[in-house]
Amino acid sequence: MSSQAIQIAIADDHPLILEGLQKLLEAAPGMEIAGCFGSGRECLEFLQSSHADILLLDIALPDASGLDLCREIRNIAPATRILALSNHSERSMILQMLQQGASGYLLKNVAADELIRCIREAHEGLLTFSKAVREIMAKPSATELRDMPQLTRREKEILLLIADGKTTTDIASMLHLSPLTVETHRKNLLQKFGSPNVASMIRLAVQQGLIQS
Amino acid sequence: MSSQAIQIAIADDHPLILEGLQKLLEAAPGMEIAGCFGSGRECLEFLQSSHADILLLDIALPDASGLDLCREIRNIAPATRILALSNHSERSMILQMLQQGASGYLLKNVAADELIRCIREAHEGLLTFSKAVREIMAKPSATELRDMPQLTRREKEILLLIADGKTTTDIASMLHLSPLTVETHRKNLLQKFGSPNVASMIRLAVQQGLIQS
DNA sequence: AATTTCCTACCTGTTTTCCGGTAGTTTCGG
DNA sequence: CCGAAACTACCGGAAAACAGGTAGGAAATT
Structure with missing residues (x-):
């Protein structure tokens, strides 16, 4: 059977969001909250000693840049899939999180059912995005494709x-x-x-x- | 109504693949082949004068690197969504194609129904991948996250x-x-x-x- | 209290880059 | 066939980087 509950850790410095996510995911079938953290340090400490299948990671924590944190987590807990959770909707930020090994990227306005779908997909080993992110990524703004020198x-x-x-x-x-x-x-x-x-x-x-x- | 046929251009230097894709997509409902090209130059010329909704782009064409081509196409035909079609399954290549403005990435072993789904999704303005690509992206190999110097x-x-x-x-x-x-x-x-x-x-x-x- | 790490600052000398030109040949498209 | 790129090659001088050191003070950790 592959049907043990998915262990989920959450890192977000906003207590309200943290609690909201916790309540939401506890109510979801097949998911369990392994830990909730308000800072990158706490989160790292937890992952050093304990396991989580999925980490919902706010990439704007006060004590660490999301990129650095993502990289560090992938080093100390390679089995944990990281779902970036962010207000940043810039293509470059999304690409960089992927480069650092995130398994998915969600904007914070994500709907509950979409969040749960993404967690499931990430746990199945699939890259996953919320729909809003897929729209952003598919439509690079003209300004972002900046003029690039023509090289011989x-x-x-x-x-x-x-x-x-x-x-x-x-x-x-x-x-x-x-x-x-x-x-x-x-x-x-x-x-x-x-x-x-x-x-x-x-x-x-x-x-x-x-x-x- | 939004239900005009999706205009599809195909660029691939392998005639067999080109023909196979053409046949396959002609048979699919709601899709039309706008043009088939064996080189980057031909493809660029076509897109300068004509329209395509979707371009299936082999990124290993003989006369141009996929990255360059993708960038150029986005400049001359910004409305055309580019679906990269490739044998390369390296994370870095996929990320770079996205950076250059591709709307999706498919490995060449993609199944017909998956290809058609991806074309539909890209046409809806969504980033799209074949399942194999999603698996690759979600699981960065340990070696790819190389040791990074610890900086003060x-x-x-x-x-x-x-x-x-x-x-x-x-x-x-x-x-x-x-x-x-x-x-x-x-x-x-x-x-x-x-x-x-x-x-x-x-x-x-x-x-x-x-x-x- | 001791050790390590970081930040600071210095010295000497060599190599490389950077800047401003000029200019001949080939190659390719109009 | 002509023009525009591209590739090649050169000059001289100023500025910066690179190499391989030493060293003291502050802060954190043990």
């Missing part, structure tokens, strides 16, 4: 090598070019990105997906 | 400023520190990341979510 083949090639920590001379010898040529490409890259130095250029490039893992 | 408050602060393109002297005056102190922090950061220079450090930091947009 050579420039992309060199950008990757720069991002990899290679120096101009390294790159020159790898590509059988003059270091001065590589310098020129680097200059053009900086100009296209409008960056004063590689640090900010690489940041932009990675954020815009020009550089893969 | 000051170090994080300075890391952000470096990523923003600030120089050592800039940072020093912003934080009312000696430039030499900032240099020390920078050195410690480089060491913690194991990077030879800021370019590769910033790349790692952004990829690991230490630096937000």
Whole structure:
């Protein structure tokens, strides 16, 4: 039988929400509250010693950024699926939580039945979103797809090598070019990105997906 | 009535798959094939002049990277929802396609009814995945969450400023520190990341979510 | 009380980047 | 065939980063 109650932990600094969620989930069949926490620290301490199947995580806790917390939790309790619960509806925030290993993302205005559905799905090992989040993610606002510099083949090639920590001379010898040529490409890259130095250029490039893992 | 047939474009360099998809979707009620393309260039040309509601996009076309293509398509045809169709099942690839504005992601082994469901959902403005993709996304492999350096408050602060393109002297005056102190922090950061220079450090930091947009 | 960690600050010297140009060749589309 | 990109290559000088140290004081932990 796979039908033991799903153990749920909740972390939210808003006592009202915390209590509301607790009441709601206690009433749901097949779910049990393993613990409720008002801060990231409490939550981490609990997960170090105890188990939860699902963690409903408010990503705006006072003592820790949601991204950091998510990462830490995945380290100390890899079996716990994290459902991010948030008021933030920006695409970038959602993507970053996923990157940090969240198994789902819900806006706080989620309806009770949707919340329960998402918990069930997450417990089945599926990525899950509330409908509002799916709508946000499917419709990137025009402004969020910002103008990205048009790079030539050579420039992309060199950008990757720069991002990899290679120096101009390294790159020159790898590509059988003059270091001065590589310098020129680097200059053009900086100009296209409008960056004063590689640090900010690489940041932009990675954020815009020009550089893969 | 909202019940005109969904106009679907397909881009895939594998003729067999292309034809298979075409046949399959022509047979589906409420769907029409607007065009089939074997290369990114053809596909772009078509979308510049004609409309499609949904684009099934193989992200491994010979003449363009899926990420670039996705971005370009979103620029020239923002109303077209892109469903990525791929053999790649890496989390990072999926996340990056989403970042570039894809409305969904399907593995090529997707079943016909699942494909049709996903097209319908995408057309309704919802983010959509095949079940296999949802499973992959919900279960980040331990190796993908790689060991991330433990940074102190000051170090994080300075890391952000470096990523923003600030120089050592800039940072020093912003934080009312000696430039030499900032240099020390920078050195410690480089060491913690194991990077030879800021370019590769910033790349790692952004990829690991230490630096937000 | 002792240890560790963090933050601060310094020194010297080398390497690399950054900035501002110029310019010849190839390649590709109109 | 002409123009526009793209790729290649160069120069000189200023600014910044990088490397490998040392070191004192504060705060937290043991």
